[in-house]
Amino acid sequence: MEYHNNKEFALKMDKEDSLASYRYQFYFPKHTDGKESIYFCGNSLGLQPKTTKTYIEAVLDDWKYLGVKGHFEGENPFATYHEDLGKKMAAIVGAKHKEVVAMNSLTVNLHLMMVTFYRPEGERRKIVIEKNAFPSDQYAVKSQLEFHGYDPDETLIEVEPRKGEDLLRTEDITDLIAREGNEIALVLLSGLNYYTGQAYDMESITKAGHAMGCQVGFDLAHGAGNLKLSLHDWGVDFAVWCTYKYMNSGPGGIAGCFVHSDHIKRKDLPRFTGWWGNKKETRFLMDDTFDPIEGAEGWQMSNETVLSMAALKASLDIFDQVGMDKLIEKSRKLTGYLEFLIDGLRSDRIQVITPKDPEARGAQLSIRVLKSDKSLFEAISNKGVIADWREPDVIRIAPAPLYNSFTDVFRFVEILKELVR
Template sequence: MEYLNTEEFALMMDNSDPLKKYRNEFYFPKHSNGEEALYLCGNSLGLQPKSARDYIEAVLDDWRNLGVKGHFEGAHPFTTYHESLGEQMARIVGAKKEEVVAMNSLTVNLHLMMVSFYRPEKDRFKILIEKNAFPSDQYAVKSQLEFHGYDPQTALLELEPRAGEDILRTEDILELIKNKGKEIALIMIGGLNYYTGQAFEMEKITQAGHHMGCTVGFDLAHGAGNLNLSLHDWGVDFAVWCTYKYMNSGPGGIAGCFVHERHIKRKDLPRFAGWWGHDKATRFLMDDTFVPIEGAEGWQMSNETVLSMAALKASLEIFEEVGMKALVGKSRLLTGYLEFLINSLGSERIQIITPKQPDARGAQLSIRVLNSDRSLFRAISDRGVIADWREPDVIRIAPAPLYNSYKDVFDFVQILKKELGL
C-alpha cells in the first residue's frame, strides 16, 4: 500500500473500507466538546457494542420470567450459555471447539493451567518468561514457583532484549531454549507483549520448547482477537486470554482458555476441580467422585456469570460476521498507515519501539518521545485522544480495526504534531 499524508487520502480509505459499517456498531465516548473522542485504546478496553444491552437484557428477562427454570429453558439456557462462546472463540484463536472454554478471569485461568501443566522435577523446574511481561503474569509464575518451594531468583528465567534494543530477537529466544531447555519445565510467554507491541513467533517457540521437553503456554491477552492464531496446529499446550480488550466484552469480562486436544483426555494431569467441570450427563446426580468433561470445559470450576457472557456474546457475533482474515487485513493497513504518518513527522524525538514487520505486531504501536514526560500524554488527552501511557516514556496507540477509521489515525497524528511543535 502506498500511503499519502493527507486528510483526503484517509477519507478515501474509509470510504472504500469493507468493514466501515461496523464502526456504527459501537458506542464512542464523548470529548468535553460533545464530539466523539479519538478512541485508540482498544488494547486496554474495547468499546461497547451497541447490541450488548440487548443480549444482557435477554438474560435479565429470562431470569425475571423463568427464575431457576432459566437454567434449562428459554432460548439460551444458563447452563449451556458458555458453549457457543467457546466455539466462537475457538475460531478466533485457531482451535477446535472442544479445546476452548469461556471461564473465570485471565490470571485465575493461568493459575489453573499451571496447576496442571507446571510439573517441576528435580532437574527440570524452571519457568521461562519475558522480563517485561505484564506484571500479573510475573506475579502468577513467581507465586507458583514459591508454592512448589522454589526461589524465583534462581528458578525464573527471564528473556531480555539485547543491550540498546527494545524487542526480543527470535533467534535469542530459541538459543536460550536450546541451551537451558533441559532445566525448563514451563515456557510461559505473552504472545504479544503489552508494552512493546511485539508479537512473538509462537509456532517456532512451541516447536523449540517441545524439542527440549518443555511444556509451552501463552498469555494471549493482547493477541486474541488481534492476531491470526493457529493454537491447535502450532501444538501449543495451553493458552489463556481476557476478552475485554480486542474482543470488547466489557470491564472485567469473562476470559478464555485453550487446552490442546492431546491433553483433554489425560487422567494423569492434576487439576483443581469444581462441579461445573464434571461430566454433564451426571453433574446433577451430585456424586462426590469427580469425572471431568473431556475437553477444555473439564477445567471449569463454578457455573459462570451469564450476564458477563452476554456482553461477550454480543461482540463475538460481530466477529463471526467479519472473520479474523478480514479483521487482520484491515488491521495491517490501519497500523501501517499510523506508522507511515508518524514517520512522516520527521522528528528525531519520536521512536516507534514496536517491530516494523507486520507479522511481528498487531493493532498497536508503542511510541517513545524523547525528552518528554506524562505532560505530553495529558496534552493529547485534553485534545480528545483516549490512548494509554506506560511508564516511563511510552504512549501506546491501538487502532482497533473493528471500529477505528483511517481518519481517526490521521487526526491523532495531527494532534501529536501540534503538541510537539512540529
C-alpha cells in the same frame, strides 16, 4: 500498499473499507467539546457494542420470567450459555471447539493452567518468562514457584532484549531454550508484549520448547482478537486471555482458555476441580467422584456469571459476522497507515519501538517519548485522544479495525504533529 499524507486519502480509504459500517455498532465516548473522542485504547478496554444492553436484558428477562428453569429453557439456557462463546472464540484463536472455554478471569486461568502444566521434577523445575512481561504474569509465576518451595531468584529465567535493543529476537529465545531446556519445565510468554507491541513467533517458540521436553503456554491478553492465531496447529499446550480488550466484553469481562486436544482426554493430569468441569451427563447425579469433560471445559470449576457472558456474546457475534481474516487485513492497513504518518513527522521527540514487520505486531504502535515526558500524552488527551500511557515512557496507540477508521488515524497524527513541533 502506497499511502498518502492527506485527508482526502483517509476519506477514500474509509469509503472503500468493507468494514466501515461496523464503527456505528459501537458507542464512542465524547470529548469535553461534545464530539466523539478519537479512541485508540481498545488494547486496554474495547468499546461497548450497541447490542450489549439487549443481550444482557435478554438474560435478565429469562431470569425474571423463568427463574431457575432458565438454566435449561429459553433461547439461550444459562447452563449451556458458555458453549457458543467457546465455539466462537475457538475460531478467533485458531483452535478446535473442544479446546476452548470461557471461564474465570485471565490470571485465575493462568494459575489453573500452571497447576496442570507446571510439573517440576528433579532438575527440570525452571520457568521461562519475559523480563518485561505484564506484572500480573510475573506475580503469578513467582507465586507458583514459591508454592512449590522454590526460590524465584534461582528458578525463574527472564529472557530480555539485547543491550541497546527494545525487542526480543526469536533466536535468542529459542537458543536459550535449547541451552537450558533440560532444566526448564515451562516456557510461558506473552503472545504480544503489552509494552512494545511486539508479537512473538509462537510457532517457533513452541517447537523449540517441545524439542527440549518443556511445556509451552502463552498469555494472549493482547493477542486474542488482534493477531492471526493457530494455537491448535502450532501445538501450543495451553493459552489464556482476557476478553475486555479487543473482544469488547466490558470491564472485567469473562476470560478465555485453550487446552490442546493432546491433553483434553487425559484424566491423569493434575488439576483443581469443581463440579462444572464434571461430565454434563453425570453432573447432576451428585456423585463425589470427579469425571472430567473431555475438553477445555473439564477445567471449569463453577458455573460462570451469565450476565458477564452476555456482554461477551454481543461482541463475539460481531466477530463471527466479520471473521478474523478480514479484521487482520484491515488492521494491517490501518496500523501501517499510522506508522507511515508518524514516520513522516520526523520528530526527535518520539520514536516508534514496535516492530515494522506487520507479521510481528498487531493493532498497536508503542511511541516512546524521549526523556520520559508525560506532558505529550496529557496534551493529546486534552485534544480529545483517548490512548494509554505506560511507565516509564510509552504512549500506546491501538487502532482497532472493528471500529476505528483511517480518518481517526489521520486526525490523531495531525494533532500529534502540532504538538511535537
